[in-house]
Amino acid sequence: MGIGASIRTIREQRGMTQADLARATAIEQSYLSRLETGSRDSRPNALVLARIAKALEISVDELFLETGIRRSKDRDAELRWKKLERVFQALPASRQVDLLALADALSKVPELPLVPKVIGDIEDTEDKEGPP
DSSP states (O other): OOHHHHHHHHHHHTTOOHHHHHHHHTOOHHHHHHHHHTOTTOOOOHHHHHHHHHHTTSOHHHHHHHHTTTOOSOHHHHHHHHHHHHHHHHSOHHHHHHHHHHHHHHHTSSOOTHHHHHHHHHHHHHHHHOOO
């Protein structure tokens, strides 16, 4: 299942129409329709996914879990994602938006070997100092 199908499934489980989700996210309904059907011209960025997840009252991570994209047998990787999510959720909303914009910009860089190092640094810092 792709991200669009995941959004549609969760939206329908919530009893929302595309028009409801469009109003709640300030995203055009036509874009949501293309996104849900997997149209090639509708690849959502991190900010769009964050707005959709918020309107559906779930985390962005849950959108991806529904798709099966992140179902990993690697328990350590799953624990790192959980820690990262806790750190993210502890940030003020304005900083979350800033971080999502940064993540979106970084996702456009062809190769970025720094990302796993940064995630490891967050984990190491949290273990030593407690939550930020």
